[in-house]
Amino acid sequence: MQATTLRAVPAATPIRSIRSLQIGMHWFPERAGGLDRMYYSLVGALPGAGVAVRGVVAGSARVAADTDGAIEGFGSAAQSLPLRLMAARRALRRQVEAQRPDVISSHFALYTFPGLDVTRGIPQVSHFQGPWADESHVEGADSLGQRAKRYLEQTVYARSSRLIVLSSAFGKILTTRYGIPQDRIRVVPGCVNVDQFDLPMSQNEARLKLQLPLGRPIVLAVRRLVRRMGLEDLIDAVKLLKRSEPDVLLLIAGKGRLEGELQTRIDEAGLGENVKLLGFVPDQHLAALYRAATISVVPTVALEGFGLITVESLASGTPVLVTPVGGLPEAVAGLSQDLVLPTTGADAIADGLARALNGSLKLPDEQACKAYARANFDNSVIAGRVAEVYEEAIALG
Structure with a gap:
């Protein structure tokens, strides 16, 4: 079949x-x-679109209890890889034998791979x-491990x-690195529960709740503390930004292997009062x-394929600046092209933040951010x- 351009899937509500x-x-x-x-x-929202859900994940027995048996936790992610793969295969076999699905939906290739023979003949969507x-390679994985992951994917x-x-x-x-024909690929962005992030409170009320300063400009980054997230550039950007915005406060929420290295970078730059590592922030906060x-x-x-945090921020009414990497520009460009920085690096981030904070960069307001998130990503x-x-996959058989 001749390749076609990537096709975005429109919203629809058939029975x-x-x-x-x-x-x-x-x-x-x-x-x-x-x-x-x-x-x-997604699994919480699919039933509303006419898709019944059963599933398997690496998790405890509480997963089944919390989902009335719809999702099965086949064991702890802390188990050795061989044990996890065998457990995933057994769980997939149980699910298929209990009720043969119309479609297999794979969100993680590692746990799909050991059950490919079990699910043979059932239409599959990845x-x-x-x-x-590639992500593992960026974070320092050895070449043998990278090749094994590529084969599995x-x-x-x-x-x-x-x-x-x-x-x-x-x-x-997918087309250049994995050789997947374009006509098999569909673009559907990530989703969030917009209601969860659309809180009935002002910025100052939120700061009072979290015991944050009322009078300071606060920049937020919610990221895993790993190499490809660009957090080193962000900390260096605050050092530059501090010259024009001495009261700026950068909050970095998340955990990861770079925590110690990032804290050292903060301390050595003399940014202890301007940059705070918050660690893991519970979902309710x-x-x-x-x-x-x-x-x-x-x-x-x-x-960066999408950047779910961009939509979470917009759903909360807070505008977000992004680097021009991967799918980040696509996530925000429909709201404002000005939210996309011209390049990566500390200088570009510092300049973008300075213009956003001094008002020379026009940012979408709270209501525009919320409306955009609800219309496009709920x-x-x-x-x-x-x-x-x-439905397409099932029709193909």
């Missing part, structure tokens, strides 16, 4: 009755991560949320008649933290688009 088996990574309430959050949001092998994607990507940028990675910020920033330097909107892709 459906689809049985899906959703293969995830972790269960979000047990493990925090962007992939896990999107899986959690949700591509990033090049796992390639095998799972080859089985899929449709692949969902979060952005056109990641669609190009995250919306208030976004609302409390003057502006959010996503300083990624590599491999769970119900995205669930309908995903369901359309499932």
Whole structure:
């Protein structure tokens, strides 16, 4: 079949009755991560789009209890890899034998791979949320491990008649790095529960709740503390920004292997009063933290398919500046092209933040941010688009 351009899937609400088996990574309430959050949001919204959900993830027995048996936790993610793969295969076999699904929905290739023979003959859709092998390489994984991950991903994607990507940028990675024909790829962005982040409180009320200063400009970055997130550039940018905005306060929420290194960078730059590492922020406080910020920033330097945090911030009414990496520009450009920085690096981030804080960069207001997030990324909107892709795969058989 001749390749076509990547096609975005429009929202639609036909009457459906689809049985899906959703293969995830972790269960979000047990493990925090962007992939896990999107899986959690999507499986909660799909029934409203006519898609019945059963699923398997690496997780405890509480997963089944919390979901009335819909999602099965096949064991702790702390188990050795061979044990996890065998447990994933057994769980997939149980699910298929209990009720044969109309479509397999793979969100994580590692746990899909061991059950490919079990699910043979069932239409499969892969949700591509990033090049796992390449991400591991950026974070320092050895070349043998990277090759093994690439083989595993390639095998799972080859089985899929449709692949969902979060952005056109990641669609190009699927075609160039994995050889997937464009006509099998559909662009559907990530989803959030907009109501969860649309709090009925002002910025100052949110700051009072979190005991944050009322009079200072607050910049927020919610990121895993790993290399490709560009947090080193962001800290260096605050050192530059401090010259014109001496009271600026950067809050970095998240945890990861770079925590010690980043704290050293903060201390050596004399930014102890201007940059704070918050560590992991519980979900019940995250919306208030976004609302409390003057502006959010996503300083990624590599491999960003969508940036769920961009939509979370907008849903909270807080504008967000992003670097021109991967799918980040696609996530915000429909609201304002001015939210996309011209390049990566400390200088560009510092300049963008300075213009945002001094008013020379026109930012969308609270209501515009919220309306954009609700219209384009709310769970119900995205669930309908995903369901359309499932229908395509089922029709192909």
